[in-house]
Amino acid sequence: MRNVLVFAIDGITSALGLSCWKSPVEQIELASTFPTTSTTCWTSACTGEGAETHGIVGVVHTLEGLQRPINIFEYQPEICTLATGNFFHDAASLGYMPVALESDLTGLRCGWKDSLLKWAKLRPSGTFFSGRPAESVPIVDILRAVAEEVDAVLSDGHEPKLVWCFVDIDQWIHHTGYDEPTVKFLRMFDDICARWSERGNIVIAHSDHGLVETEHSSEVASVFAHVATRFNGHIGGAGRVRWIHSAADAEEIIAYAKPCLPDDVAILRREAFFPAMSNLIRQRVGAVLFVATGRKFVSMPGYCYDHGSLMKDELFVPYARWQR
Numbered sequence: 001m002r003n004v005l006v007f008a009i010d011g012i013t014s015a016l017g018l019s020c021w022k023s024p025v026e027q028i029e030l031a032s033t034f035p036t037t038s039t040t041c042w043t044s045a046c047t048g049e050g051a052e053t054h055g056i057v058g059v060v061h062t063l064e065g066l067q068r069p070i071n072i073f074e075y076q077p078e079i080c081t082l083a084t085g086n087f088f089h090d091a092a093s094l095g096y097m098p099v100a101l102e103s104d105l106t107g108l109r110c111g112w113k114d115s116l117l118k119w120a121k122l123r124p125s126g127t128f129f130s131g132r133p134a135e136s137v138p139i140v141d142i143l144r145a146v147a148e149e150v151d152a153v154l155s156d157g158h159e160p161k162l163v164w165c166f167v168d169i170d171q172w173i174h175h176t177g178y179d180e181p182t183v184k185f186l187r188m189f190d191d192i193c194a195r196w197s198e199r200g201n202i203v204i205a206h207s208d209h210g211l212v213e214t215e216h217s218s219e220v221a222s223v224f225a226h227v228a229t230r231f232n233g234h235i236g237g238a239g240r241v242r243w244i245h246s247a248a249d250a251e252e253i254i255a256y257a258k259p260c261l262p263d264d265v266a267i268l269r270r271e272a273f274f275p276a277m278s279n280l281i282r283q284r285v286g287a288v289l290f291v292a293t294g295r296k297f298v299s300m301p302g303y304c305y306d307h308g309s310l311m312k313d314e315l316f317v318p319y320a321r322w323q324r
């Protein structure tokens, strides 16, 4: 059995990934899931299920039995309790040792991470992009660190392994967009994947969502705050998709808020975005969603690119396999 290396490259559009990677034997454009928020997308990638089944709906949301929304990166209990396992579980049942490098999840302690990596042997490692300001470290040094961490796992014992490695280049793209260092990283990454495949490994890389140009609008932010106050609610969601948790009637909220919002912010009932409805969606997502359809929305300070919505570059991501 050959080792299988799986690289989870956060935040790469299909168009960019497929144009930068020249040596894979297979390349496919994948449609991601909604919302195009990392926690949702990576849970879908690891379980094969949508948010309606795994229940990971983004970052800020309510939970059954709680009054106020949680932030998923701070909430410690497991909130995804799928009994059907994940791809680490599948790999173990097929005779691989499943290993997850902590990589760019290092330092994060929350129930979402625990459930994402459940059934994997967690291996401490350095970080690549996490916690560093954009362009503070040469790309070549980051690639070297990725290669060293993965090679260290491969040389540790003789059993066949499935190695999962999270590369959070998304953190940079939020601040700089798809600039020259991002392209350079992806092209050099193609070279090291080709070398691993020449040594007999099967190498897979894919992303979770892309990012699109986003400009923070204080006008939109003040509408969200005003609507939350008016309907005694809380704003949830993340990035370019937000929603209101409120006991008020959805149609009443929409009728009140719609005239205040610019044309490129859609306001629709939850059912418009979750055609496969479930109790988990009803319990965790507000009944009315605000979704960016253009450039202006709410965003974090310093961000010029963001994700969460359904524009083509947010939804479509690359999948590639290197194999000799």
Ligand SMILES: [Zn+2]
Pocket: 010, 011, 037, 038, 039, 170, 208, 209
């Ligand atoms: Zn992401």
